[in-house]
Amino acid sequence: LTGPAFGQRHVQSLLIFFAIVVNYMGKFNASVAVVAMTNSDTSNHDIPTYDWNEMERSYILSSFFWGYILTQFLGGWLCRRFGARITMFASTFGSAVMAILVPFFVPWGGWQSFCAIRGCMGAFQGMLFPSIHTHLANWCPPKERNRLGALSNTGIDFGSVVTMFVSGLIAASSIGWPGIFYVACGVEVLWCIFWLIFGANTPRQSKFISPEELEYIETSKNENKKLEEAKEMRQIPVPWKAILTSVPLWTLFLVRCTQAWGNSTLQAEIPAYMKGVLQMDMKSNALYSALPYLCSWILAFVYVIMADILLTRGILTITGIRKLINSLSSWLPAIFLVGLGFLDSDQKTLAIVLMCLSVGINAGSTIGCTLNTIDLSPNHAGILMGIVNTGGNGIPILTPLVVGVIVKNENDRAEWQVVFIISAVIFFVGNLFYVIFGQMVSQPWDAADFLDKQKASHIEENGEANLKAIEAKKNVKQAEEKNMSDQQDIKT
Template sequence: MQMDNQVPPKKVPTFCSLRYGLSFLLHFCNTIIMSQMICLNLTIVAMVNRTNPHGLPNTSTKELLDNIKNPVYNWSPEIQGVIFSSIFYGVLFTQVPVGYLSRIYSIKKMVGSALFLSSLLCLFIPLAAEIGVTFVITCRVVQGAAQGTVSAAQHAIWIKWSPPLERGRLTSVSLSGFLLGSFTALLATGFICQSLGWPMVFYIFGACGCALSLLWFVLFYDDPKDHPCMNISEKEYIATSLTQQVGSSRQSLPIKAMLKSLPLWAISFGTFAFQWTNNIMILFTPVFLDSKLHVSIKQNGLLSALPYLFAWMIGIIAGETADFLLSRNILSIVIIRKLFTTLGLLLPAFFYMCLCYLDSSFYGSIIFLVLANATGSFCLSGIIINVLDIAPRYYGFLKGVTNLIGMLGAVISSTLIGVILGQDPESSLFKTFYLIVAVNVISLIFCLVFIKAEIEDWAKEGQHTRL
């Protein structure tokens, strides 16, 4: 019998449901994870002594007391670069293994333990800095592995918790926490450093993460049917919605079929373009604000954080809109995925080109910059969630694979932008924007041709394709 002919129990109101509460819990977990990841990017300005050696005897009493509260270190720009990149190595190498293990082991234990470990290491960073730079780098690599575990393992949650008609809403709310975390870290870190000292940045974000991990262990259950606080109607609604999609997690992976799947390659290329653009946003926005708009450092920090706030709002609105269009049968699911992927890849390219060619005022430039950086969040309801449509039973593993490909886009764009920014400032602006347009448009064409939204044959319950 087809799912369309089944009559599920009465739908539980979304905002009063436990599954929506779970989405918000994940939202705040992701907010903390991202805050812990990027807060060092700003605190290192206060941690590094760029003028005098640490602890000179002719330092005034006030400066000496300040250094006790806010110790500074003689880290060269090369060492700082290693510290910045170290966390990404941990994240990079956990995506596929964690995606695979999420099919087998408890998501509750994996996410909760990894969040607690990341938070514990965040608390340890000021002490690690006192011991030596090697300890800081080691701490960041392990912290990256823990954060990569949280980001990769959480995708498997929606295999059992997300009804098909609510996937856009639930995943966009949870994933938008990464955007809010970026905004929070960029906005709060400077104020904390100035008023309380830079070590308090790590103590505050670390303590919040530890508290949140304990809350996670209390509130989350791997399977909705085991949750003691969920009412029967919601359990029945979720179970009936997923009748044809939740299978055995022990079945071997059909690697050969996955490699031949053009819809899966479309998701990979789309994720590559999304991460490419998003990473350039992180790297290039402060440079653009400084070189083109000539703002102060304080204004630069505030304006660099602003796009993340709008990206967070657009991500949530996109999820709500996608599910509304699907639940009202206004558009099919494949059209919705293609529509939001198009908006998420094409609009940033368009607004970046506007920055390049339109002679805008200060406020006009800020508006285009915010729109260029924020509209990429439409992808959260497009290509980013599409794996759950075509292969829900392998969602955790395949999200790890596509995330890995996306991170390769971030790594490559970082390298190219570093080279481009070392050239003439005027030409670097045009080249950076043209790269965004080229990567996004080419990836979008491939996505529009090959995106699908029905379960692939190799991902169905009756298939037993082996490695």
């Protein structure tokens, strides 16, 4: 059975793609904005600028993740309670409201108010990815999971391209840095409108899906239709003990944390590095800051095609594909990062090439490890994403602060070398653990009746133990009676 070439499952993936794009505009535009907000030569002279030092700028870049890590579990729980549709809407609309507040509150409250707003924005966006993984698990047939999941997640790279490029151009234009936040708010609200119209928690709840596509999705997922109607996924009890003692899950947790370290170092610090070490102005900074993410977006499609060929032709299993691609996307960027730290303003071209290679090749991490939560447990994908994302997004709290401690002079190449070498080592170690201990198959605790079977097994074990205990007592009693009978015979 095959589904339509283009159907509602593709519409949902496209909506997720744009959800990531617009949220990333709110998430990462601060790395460009703080450069414009602290340098009057690179923004509109009629718009106020601020004398923030490197540590204060690091607090601003870090503050988003203060709120972000607090709502990962909340996002997974809300998806199970209300569904991904409402949760993703609340996440994105709340982020839009926070974006529009920045130009009004920062002139009044300084960098501290910027941190507070960014923290609240992070709290709203923290619910996004648990919702996305729950939504993909509901909509993606297993054989299309790699393709649809990876294509949806290319929004990460495209969102970074748009953010770096457009934010730099806006900051250098007549509307200056406040325009960065007006645009971010506008696109997020626009997405919310489309999502309310076309978004649906499950294929069965979609108003636009064809009967053929509905049958295709449900049949390919080997789901019993009557069971699905009677028992929604959010009603399946969560086997917390089994999840929290799962080695494959904690391996994924580790590799996502190490990926986050390298990615957040680059995403947050590329504009400052290009301005300080490579001596680029705002307009060229905007173009070249976006270029690595353009490469990443293009290479993401290359990885999707490569994974599809390897899987459909039976060359590699999904386990082999994920470990191979994640190794390429971790170890090669580690090498390029080390090389990047030894270049200066006389080698701008080579530095940009290495940044493009480092960020671009890392695009494979989506197929390599990001989608691994759905492999381990389609039924609890949102919960797993909440656990993994809590760790993965706790790391970006640290990276800007670490950079702020190490880089006292943004023009000092030697200080940036230390930053890049630390990231390279972390990249390498995390993937090594993933290759050794990672798994890409559904875990026993994913089954809807796992806890019931476990309970029945305990009851059976306890029953057998009770029978053995009764039998043992009976044997002891018989032995005692026999012993007393023998003693009476002896006396007689």
